[in-house]
Amino acid sequence: MIKTLVLLGATGDLAGRFLLPALAALRAADRLPDDFQIVAAAREDLDDEAFQRTAAERLERHAPEVPAAARADLIRSVRYRRTELTDPASVGSLLSGVRQPVAVYLALPPGLYTTVVTALGSTGLPAGSRIALEKPFGEDLDSAMALNRLLDRVTHSAGEQAVFRVDHVLGLPTVQNLLAMRLANRILEPVWNSRHIEQIDILWEEDLGLEGRAGYFDRSGTLRDVMQNHMLQILSLIAMELPTRLDEQALRDRKLDALRSVRPLRLDEAASRTRRARYTAGRLSDPAGGTGRAVPAYQDEDGVDAARGTETFAEIVLDLDSKRWPGTRFLLRAGKALHRRRKQVTVRFRPAEHPSAHSAPANELRIGLDGPEDLVLHLAGGVPLNAPSWAPVTLTAAPPAADLPAYGRVLLDVLSGGSTLSVRGDEAEAAWRVMTPVLAAWNAGMVPLEEYAAGSAGPP
Template sequence: MTVRADTLVLFGATGDLSQRMLLPSLAALHADGLLPEDLNIVGTARSDMSDIEFRNFARAALEKHLPAERRGPLADFLNCLHYQPLDVTTPENYADLAEKVGKDRQVAIFLSTAPSLFKPTIEGLAAHGLAGENTRICLEKPLGTDLATSREINDAVASAFSEDRIFRIDHYLGKETVQNLIALRFANILFEPLWNARLIEHVQITVAETVGLESRVDFYDDAGALRDMVQNHMLQLLALFAMEPPTHFDASAVRDEKVKVLRALRKISPGESVTGQYRGGASVGEIVPGYDEELGRDSDTETFVALKAHIDNWRWHGTPFYLRTGKRMQRRVTEIVVQFREIPHSIFPGAKVKSNRMVIGIQPEENITLSVMAKVPGIEQEGIALREVPLNIAMPDAFSGKEKRIAYERLLLDLVKGDQTLFVRRDEVEAQWSWIDSIRQTWAEEDLKPKTYGAGSWGPSAAIALIERDGSSWHE
């Protein structure tokens, strides 16, 4: 669907995501002149507000969450905002929303509500003419808790919207460095010939957080690290990294290649996974409680997962992918580490030649570092002294003058434009859930319980052993 929307409807417009991400992203896009001039933004939620009250609410959110230099003239943006109270479980309320949106509009809907409300919301939209061919819908995660519930949600949405009008969001795909994975591989002849099992020994994907439960207590204890992080963000990073070259940079071609990778994931074997749960300790300079203390009860929910994954295809057979994610870790970092194989023969006797390593930093720093061997300056009596040196591409330095954008900016703009390239297709979601369900089944069969680790560490010692028994180590 490529018709530009002239109306954007935000469900959950008074919620935390809207205040921190959606409204700031839209305001920044407006300030840069990237949104259509005639775009109407209609917020809806249970709260009873007028248009003016919602604009004042939005102003407060922008002043708190969007840097002043990115706001532009706020009055112009705020005048684009409108509001309609709505209880999504009350069918007759949708008539007022339909009237607010107006007839003959090209509509994009951003649905940021609990998954349990997806079905009644879709039914209400369809019953009042808000799910026709001129409307597309964007779904915020979580899209289910397993394959079966994911299919229920997808079936409910598909009952009113065709697949080309469904935009499933994963905000990691809006990050510049994640998109740069595609450019790195397919815009440089240097890297593509190296991107295979013959030259890459292993790949590490780490998503580490220093925070604990914060405001997500009930959701997180039901989900755990595997479903909260691995099922979506980490598997999308893996698919983008490992996919075959698409024929074009468009929605169909890119997503066709990603789903092939996800379907090629081998079922995790016993001994190829580690789970953990943090205990009290020191984290980023503060004494913090353990998970069970924050939760207020005992729980077997994992706050840490490490996996050894395999992609059974010609390109990657024999190259393990180590995935690691956790809360209350030593530092906040999201990165992909590419460990190349050793050179077949060294001509430098006595010199230690280290294998090349590429680190693709995604957050908090967006950069690419390639470690190479170089000669140490000076004159040696015998041979050549070698040392590992980094070649750095720091994104702020390489593109000076470019603002660091919120990931949702690109995704909201693509939603308005109707470009699905950076959104997730149904078969991708279901391939991800199929693999995750098999892991949870293995855990149940093994009666695997989370091992404890201290807050501020890199997780349980078993995660270190997972990679070290293969002769490697985590990049820290």
């Protein structure tokens, strides 16, 4: 296992809210080496003690469930280095003299990837090192291909093994369970095809607004932020053919096949198969039942350039050209500042064939992904011989609590040399082949930018 993590962008939101808490959870679970070290790097002028105080405060806020002893132990392993991340010489000096393998985690805006990766290549990383970077991997197909070429040059013969493209949803147990359900349950796989399934909805709906992320989000939008990565990764696990063996390469090969089977939309299809919108002023929902927080219109949020026309809501209907899925629609919908948080997969089965004159409601399987995480199956029951009517029957199950947060699983994979939770370069390109034509249609004004009130169900 790699024993040194170099965390670039250590004072940022990603590091404070997710990475440090995940590392503390790994320490509490005794999943890190005793001599594990973190080299935290950012542009702020801090010393070890000042950064450790800040890190301790963040852990107390974002990981209160982790035992205090584990949090303190992790903090003691951190050393801080002030680094100008846009200066190749400064990045190079951070790693000068390093002889053992390191994992370099780019908790940075994607716009800095090219500069930082180039600097890492000039410095030369020790054999066995890994570079981890967060989605999105490029902003369209051309930039994704350019990033892959750069990573290939920097990692030389190590190739994909030296690169970890992070999409943290792959670390969610509920997402990993999408494939496990098909593998382990005889009742599902025989009906997991277009003969029995009419439509599959993949939803990533959030009840929060920008939450301080305008600088990043306004340059990406919902399609680049979650649809091109999170949601297409989920689609690949749902739609893939089952691998003949359970190893990293076989799994990723089948995911790639599924992504390549998605039929890219033609420009003339965009108006009927896609929607985009942004929220206007409104009031967000309050889970506790209160009045909720008022938010301004997206275009009036601090840090937003209204002229960009960035979407906060996106919906796309896709078809797959595969033997398994002809005639099944895949609907992807994601948005911010909606009336409820809903991240789930809904599988809508075709109506059953039966002799009754009264049609029964179609079965529906709902798989919660990220709170709530229930598994819900809607069936039809009743006594059709005596009274030709049907009564709904709902079966609900809750999965066991996860032993590690999603980022804990991802970081463990990064440090241990695994790649199951990494997005391969050709997967990233295949996903962009699906979404780049949509962006082209939107940029050409072929799909209007609709509006919806914050706290509502979305555009009418």
